[in-house]
Amino acid sequence: MSLSGLGDTGKAQPPPALFPAPESDTPTPGRRRGGAPQNRSSEDGPVQNGPPQTDDAGRQLVFFSADAAEPTVADLAGLLAGPGEVVRMGGTARLSVQVDAAWRVHVLVAELASRGLAASWEPTEGARHAVRTSYTRVLKPLAAAWLHGTTKRPPAAFHLTGRRLRLWLAAAGTPEPPDCFLLRLGAEDKECWEPIGVALASAGLAGTLLGPGEGGPAYRIAGRRRLARLAELVGGAPSAAPADAWPTRP
Template identity: 80%
Template structure:
């Protein structure tokens, strides 16, 4: 079922370079030879914290490269000739609305269909625009992050929208692809580089997923991903740093039923139904 009227066109321009590696900061010693001492000590963690704002979700315009965040989670990409298609299975209707809107913001048509276990599959059309993403992530039939993969705020926002779950009071779980063990370690490295080092949970522990815990890390996650989308129940999103209400009440005119927002105006001109997008 299509949720967007935006389609791929033959004249679509290719996206910019997909995976620009962040420039490494030049190491600065505590005291330069023959020079004055620095005012205070600095640690890699402090430097990472100061840099996070530049990688937040609101720091750049939406780009096709952001969809790498879906592939860091349970998203899949397949190729067909000179085109590719991206899909992801989600567990709640609000995620469908958020992802379709995010894909439309990047000029990509999207559709959804119900799946087993009250789940839904969101997928794009086959398009040349996604081919570079597929080339970077596919090694034969297997999905694996490219060597330069890193996580920005927009990539994390998409991952969280597709497969993020809060674990009160100070935790958040980001689900991974079930049969993609080769991805898990490098994605964990990327999380740590973003200041979000997490614990890898195996399938027998409610995973595969990374669990991010601690108020400081949760505050960083909230800063990176930005405010919750309109369709997302507030309790499903990381609370803003220093928020007096870690789990705010939902919209006064909405009801949350098993993770689905009921009776709330959605971006596509219709109210969200109770059991499907």
């Protein structure tokens, strides 16, 4: 069963009725004047031209927000910060993630398409859905940065930008009223949990790590100030997302 980045479905079996009509929420990779498409796959972070704009507290608000940057393959590290997985085969790699709601499928497929990656999906146990890319050389640098043998671990210089957080939230973010948000982690990725927490704190989103026995693994982002920061970084809600599933700016 497949779903293309443009919302086309396979003829054999239509998507479940609970799927909203898919719309494109992200721009296609563009070209800068005199340059190539901005579709980098390395883990070296965003390219900065001049100093980032900051508020009085010195936080980097504009440059790192999802609305301020073009989509790149490197953004997919946000899925790996959560429950996403990457596997290698020869000189190629494939990214996959299981999600718990149909709207997430549409958002992620559109996000992948905006980075030039076709994706497919299929239902799994427990009313969940698996979204995955094809094997492609484009994802090889991402796999090289995150895999140590078969173990997933963030690279030493890993940081969270708005677009990475947006992908993580789209795949595994859950509101916890009144003033909390859970960003879920991979259940088998214990070596990732601590460094991901450090990256969250560096982004102004220090959270509390919840273990499997506490409703996790996940980081709980608590407080109106931090939720406002999260909303500021991830940008506006995708059209497919339920109104209460996305953080909103105050």
